[in-house]
Amino acid sequence: MSSLDDGTYIVSPETQQKQQNQPQQTAASARIIEPLDIENNPDTEPKYPTGGKFWFTVIALCLILILGGLDANIVATAVPSITNHFHTVADVGWYSSAFRLCTCAFQFGFAKLYTLFSIKAIFLMSNVIFLIGSLLCATAATSTMFIVGRAVTGLGFAGELAGCFAVAVHILPLNRRPVFAGLMACVESLAIIAAPIVGGALTQSLGWRWCFWINLPIGALSLAAMVFLFSDPNTPEENGLTLSQKLRQLDLVSNCLFIPSLTALFVALSWAGTKYPWSDGKVIGLFVVFSVLLASFIFNQHRRGDAAVLPFRVLKSRSVIAGFIFTTCTNSMTNVLEWYLPTYYQVIQSRTPSESGYFMIPILAGMMLGLFLQGIGTTTFGYYAPFMIFSSICMPIAAGLMTTYDQNTPLTQIIIYSGFVGFSAGIGFQGSQAAVQTTLSAADVNLGIGVILFGQSMGPAVFVSIAQVIFTNELSSRLKSIVPGITPAYIAERGLGDIIDGIPSQWSDKVLDGINGSLTHTWFLSVALACMTIMGSLTIEWRSVKQKQS
Helix, strand or coil, rough: CCCCCCCEEEEEEHHHHHCCCCCCCHHHHCCCCCCCCCCCCCCCCCCCCCHHHHHHHHHHHHHHHHHHHHHHHHHCCCHHHHHHHHHHCCHHHCCCHEEEEHHHHHHHHHHHHHCCCCCHHHHHHHHHHHHHHHHHHCCCCCCCHHHHHHHHHHHHHHHHHHHHHHHHHCCHHHHHHHHHHHHHHHHHHHHHHHHHHHHHHHHCCCCHHHHHCCCCHHHHHHHHHHHHHCCCCCHHHHHCCCCHHHHHHCCCCHHHHHHHHHHHHHHHHHCCCCCEECCCCHHHHHHHHHHHHHHHHHHHHHHHHHHHHHHHHHHHHHHHHHHHHHHHHHHHHHHHHHHHHHHHHHHHCCCCCCHHHHHCCCHHHHHHHHHHHHHHHHHCCEHHHHHHHHHHHHHHHHHHCCCCCCCCCCHHHHHHHHHHHHHHHHHCCCCHHHHHHHHCCCHHHHHHHHHHHHHHHHHHHHHHHHHHHHHHHHHHHHHHCCCCCCCCCCCCCCCHHHHHHHCCCCHHHHHHHHHHHHHHHHHHHHHHHHHHHHHHHCCCCCCCCCCCCC
16 A cells, blocks of 8 residues: 555555455445555656756745745734724734634645645635735725735635645655755745744835735736646546545534634634623633534544544654644744734834834844754754753743843843744754654654644634733733723724823823833743743653654
8 A cells, every 4th residue: 555645546456456356335435545656656657847847836835935924923013003003902913813723724624625636726726815815904994804814814825835735745756855845844934033024124114004915916926837837736536536525535524613613712812801801601602612612523533533634643642742732832932922022112112113123133043043053953963852852941031031121121132032032942943843753654744744833823823812812901900000091992992002192291101111011911921831832842752863763
């Protein structure tokens, strides 16, 4: 029984012989599908693109990943301008979470689509959805429309992310794919980290809407390149399965349970403590809906066995669980800090949007240094776990130092502390994926990495929403004690700039202290998340990447 990374299947000769010897079987039951191994099958001669066609395809894929990575964090430096434009701070958490929610919720669904339908058609459709979402964001007239645009963009990026790996299978031989996968991960990570810098420059020079207008010409260029350069492979599924059989394999029931459960969770987190109290029936009801749907999803996965979207054999792996915890907490820690740092720079230290973007460079530089040292060290010594443990020790210290920021924090201290945060996260960040690739069998590696990538998107989506609840509640409490008569509704309906401008000048310093205290209090969530990473780094399996598993 042979396999191909993209899940392509054919009927093996042995299976055909068995079917011929069992004429009593129905046509449906006789259609047994087995995977095809292109690289090891001498009868198959795959033709991979070369020269200019190959490199232009790679560039197009990198452009797609850059746009998606930028969109994940580009609004961070534009948040003050966006809140002032829409006159609300209540929806800030959704500006990030709507994108990430759809990215992680639809990721497994798109992975299935690519194995059952035309890779080129699904990939191009994902690109179009991404561009439509960007257009909605760029032309948004209300905060709600902006959130919808962010959700549509996240849906498109979920398809693009899965599609880039599906396309890689058909443009590269097996021995070159790991290097290309590392390149794509590096490109996306760089784009995510550099997003606040780009967003600050665009917001300062052209306005916050250009953070999304810029996606249209670049995205259209990459879309056109894929139309003309990528040849859609003729997969046996296209001819071997009916539409109803494909729909059954998509496991739509699991998606119909999983996506609404995440949506209920995010709505509950955005309402709790801001729009409604935690004890309100609407909030409690949403948490109940989330719990019931999630339990139903888990039961359905157990019932389907190996045909499930997430087979239990993969979830039972110690390295997958530990890697999921480590990656989820690490990425959430950095995202909570990065999400509110531009607000600190622009509101508390009176910096311009472009300056606040430049101040994100230390985090980028620190993370790149950490990633580089981890890559060299893991290759040299073979073990990834020591770097993850070292990261778990440094991250709580680095995040804790950030909570000391105030109006008078010198620039040198800001650069050192933020650079330390980036370094402490980067030195262990890739350890989870290395662990999964080292400990799992070849057949389960892609599923294991999918779990890690899911946590990488899911964690920030949840914890940025929680951070927004903490920030809004803390800001309301602090300002209420400074400015008589100010209400949570007044704060929720205005941007931070509007709040400062609408308060008498004699209270300005105290109001800034209140906003600063609210920000640093919110960052205690990052400290807690950094501490939780130790659960993952200490329980990860110690295996050497130099030893191949049989």
